[in-house]
Amino acid sequence: MSPRQWARDLTMGVHFAVTGGREGWVRMTLTAVGVGLGVALLLLCTALPNVFAARDRVENARYDYRYSDKSPQKADNTFLTADTDTTWHDDDVRGRLLEPEGKRAPLPPGVDSFPGKGDMVVSPALKDLLASDGAKLLRERLPYRITGTIGESGLIGSHELAYYAGASGLTASSAVHRLTEYGPPDAPAEKTDPVLLLMVLVVFVMLLTPVAVFIAAAVRFGGERRDRRLAALRLVGSDSHMTRRIAAGEALAGALLGLVVGSGFFLLCRQTLGSTEVLGVSVWPSYLDPSPVLAALVALAIPVAAVLVTLLALRGVVVEPLGVVRAAKQRSRRLWWRLLPPLAGLAMLYPMIGKGRKNGEFNQYLVIGGVLLLLIGITALLPWVVEAVVVRLGKGTLSWQLAVRRLQLSSGTAARMVNGIAVAVAGAIALQMLFTGTQSQYTKATGQDTGRVQMQVVFSNPKTLSGVEREFSGTKGVRAAVAPAISSYGDTRRDPENSNGLTVGNCTALRELATLPSCKDGDVFITRTRSHYETPSNAAEIAVVKPGRRLYIDPSYGDSTERGREVPWTVPANLRLVDARKDSLQDANGLLVTPAALPAKAAPALISDGVYLRLDPSVPDAREYVRNTVARIDPLALAFGWSATQENAKYTSIRTGLFVGSAFVLALIGASLLVSQLEQLRERRKLLSALVAFGTRRRTLSLSLLWQTALPVGLGLLLATTVGVTLGSVLLKMTRTPVAMDWSSVLTMTGVGAAVVAVVTLLSVPPLLRMMRPDGLRTE
Incomplete structure (x- = not known):
């Protein structure tokens, strides 16, 4: 068949779709x-690569810390900067x-x-x-006058909280x-963790596969009515191949219009995301510019997929001049070829089992291909599963029988509706x-007792x-504040032979x-360090500190300019x-010394580098x-909470x-x-x-619709759970992690x-009730 003939038939199909009247436009x-x-x-x-690159570009452009010990000398092009990051409730403020x-002196980006x-x-x-009413405490913390705003080039997102204050x-x-x-x-880049890279790859495949599955199903909307119309084409002389190409042209029209509609949705989402924040992440609209190559790939893949999916779907439909042979008893679906995609996916992942993070990076192509084939395998297996189950169903209430017969x-139509959700659940x-x-x-344990201390200040x-x-x-x-002060002591005023640390605090702090x-x-105490022997390992230190002995707090060493500040002290x-x-x-x-046991002159030598705080949980803004x-x-x-x-x-x-992407995919x-359900109801309106005209109760039809949805969904979720657990187990084995089932998470994902x-x-349900009226039998 020549390309010219293909183009003519596809164009004819597009023309039929556009000029098909109200029915065709719907x-x-x-x-x-x-x-x-x-x-x-x-x-x-496709815009995500630009988002990551833009955020990294801003972070690098405003980076103001150096790991090198060498600091430049004061000059006409130098500036001083200090980190004053803080937190407002759960939001970070830079x-x-x-x-x-x-x-x-160079200005920071955006200033x-x-x-x-x-x-x-x-x-x-x-x-x-x-400027909001609830930020009184934050205004007190930032007692500066606002004289300007930071531009887009200096912020990683539209909702980032940041400021530069003069000093x-x-x-x-x-x-x-x-x-x-x-x-x-100037620090060397961290080595990429292979397991984290594996997670990124699987996240992208899991998020994109349900989208592709749904698009493949969307181009088949209205398939039954379209196939019946094609019989008229056969009646006027069209052969079966030409008929299929014309049908593909109709699907192509919807796909091309879908590209336009999708571009509009994208521009709307682009602008909306630029003014909103999702799970603490925000971007600028300019960050959401799609990669030209990837955008062109999408624009090409959608129409091609529409044509191929339609041609593939019509292989099982015989369109004759007097009607469509679809209602006759069909041959049972074969299982063997439907098992090939998931088995091929497992075969691609098998060589990487046991690799872990110490044996190099995972092969990206094998990971993407293996996960993709396993998820796509659901779409091949689900129609067989639904058919194998419903063919054995029969007796029941009238609503049940109507649903089962349908x-x-x-x-296949019921399975197509559920494919997207099943793939998404399996990936999740x-x-x-x-x-x-x-x-x-x-996740590592910090050793911090959050019941004992809630915040620490350094x-x-x-x-x-x-x-x-x-x-x-x-x-x-604040219920209690513990600020142990530290100093040192020696047995002589200068260059002591024996010296050690001295901690000063009230009884609460020392406890x-x-x-x-x-x-x-x-009171005064001296701590002993336990060892395997009867005598403490710091026995020599204990021997130096004896009641009545004269020691010197903050002794000086060498030619120190602080000589003369040593404070004599007699051990009580x-x-x-x-x-x-x-x-x-x-x-x-x-x-360990309480304040009253030291002379007043020792106060300047006692310094505290931090405070440990116990908070009152009944005060909601205690941390602020x-x-x-x-x-x-x-x-x-630096003030931070213990964890x-x-x-x-x-x-x-x-x-x-993953959470952000899952929210969009769901x-x-x-x-x-919802669109698919409305399309199915429209098909069955008459x-x-x-x-209803023959007396069937609306309640019966509503329950029938519920069963028609519940049965495929239940089977789809069961299959998704099986495939998801299998894929999860393989991924855990690839990372050399023991396989342990978290059934609560599995049930949660299935429940979602x-x-x-x-x-x-x-x-x-409301559209269904409107369609269940006798006047729906009217036709043009």
Whole structure:
């Protein structure tokens, strides 16, 4: 057959679709909407490489930290910057103090000029947040005057909370960096974790496969009516091959219109996503520009898929001049070839079993091909499963019999409706098993007791003991504040032969370090380190510290300029030997002293580098009050909450990406199922009207519709669970992780799929009731 003949027949099919009257436009519109939903999601996926690249580009352009120990000298092109990041509830706020040291100091990306002292430039989202009624505590923490906003080039997303505040008098230190430019980090890039890369590949395949499955089903909307119309073409002289090409042309028209509709949906989503935040992730609309190559591939693949799917579907339909031979008893579907895709997928994945993360990266092509074939295998197996089950069903209520008979006549149509949700559930179960199984590898115990301490503050510079505990103890929402101060002692004023650490704190603080029999202000303790022998391993130190012996607090060494600051101290008679706690908040080996036991002159030598806080759970904003106190005492201090575990950042970001992508895919599947359901109801409108006209109760027909949906969905979810568990087990074996079934997660994923179908079914009830009217028998 010549290309010219193909083009003529396809064009004729497009013409029939466009000029087919109201019926043709409704059919083409349903196809276009279905295909358009899939195209929109595919275009969003083609934009993901640009999203990642744009976010990395912004992060690198504004990077202001150097791992090198060498700091540039003050010059006309240098500036000082300090990290003042904070947290507002669960949202991170990126903050920097800036002080230019010359006229040629570079500006951070997105900023037009350096803010003056007491001023700040903020991101649009932070500006809106600070203007809201509920951000009073955050306004107190950021007592700067807003003089401008940060541009898009300086933010990784439209909802990022960030600010640059002006400062003066900063001094280069470990907390304040002197730089000559912004730029990417000078630290070597981390080696890619093969298991994390495997997760990324599986996530993409799992998210895109249901979309492709649905698009393939969407181009077959209105198939039964279309096939009956084709009989008229045979009557006027068209042969069977030409008829199929004309039918493919009709599907091509819907697919082409679907590309236009999908582009519109994509532009709408692009603009909407630029002003919203999903699970803490936001982007700019400009980030969502599809890759030209991938977008062109989508534009080419959709029409080609529409033509091929239609031709393939019509292979099992005999279109004759007097009608369509479809209702005759069909030959049972064969099973053997339907097992080939999943078996081929397992064969592709088998060579990588046991590879783990220590034997190089996984072969990307084998991973993508293997997972894809396993998921696509569901679409091949599900029609056979549905047919094999419904053919054995029979007796029951009238609604049951109507549903079963309908499924027996068109089990393929019912299976096509469920394919998308089954593929999505199978992929979700496999990924959930993979994430659950490997979670322990990317989650480590911190050893922090969250019931004992809820927050910790680490100062940028050591603070003197006086006033620190009082500041935090007086903060709203703080039950207790422990700020052990540290110093040192020696047996001589200068260059002592024997010296060790000295920890000062009230009884509450010291009890967090050692097991004390009793304690009051003025007591002194010395901790012993347990060993395998009867004598402590720090016996020599204990021998130096004896009641009545003269020691020197903060002794000097060599030619130190701090000579003369040594404070003489006589060890009191109430010295007691105690054991250090195994879960001590700090290294507590040495002397433990309450403040009253030291001379007043020793106060300047006692410094605290952090505070441990116990919060009142009845105060909802306790953490925000603490952060405000920290910002007032030391704007460069680090305040963070204690957590029993800590997750790998990349692992967490991949899981977040999965949740975001799954939300879009589930929304697509729900919308596609609704469109498919409406198309099926439209096909059966006259049949439903006829049944109602003959006295069939609407309740019976509604229950019949429910059974027609529930049976294929139940079988599809059962098959999806089987394939998902199999795929998840193989992925775990590939990562050298023991296979353990988390049935709660499996049931959750299955339940989510069932819930989507249930919602779609409920939404289709009102249209069903409108169609069950006798006047639906009227025709043109």
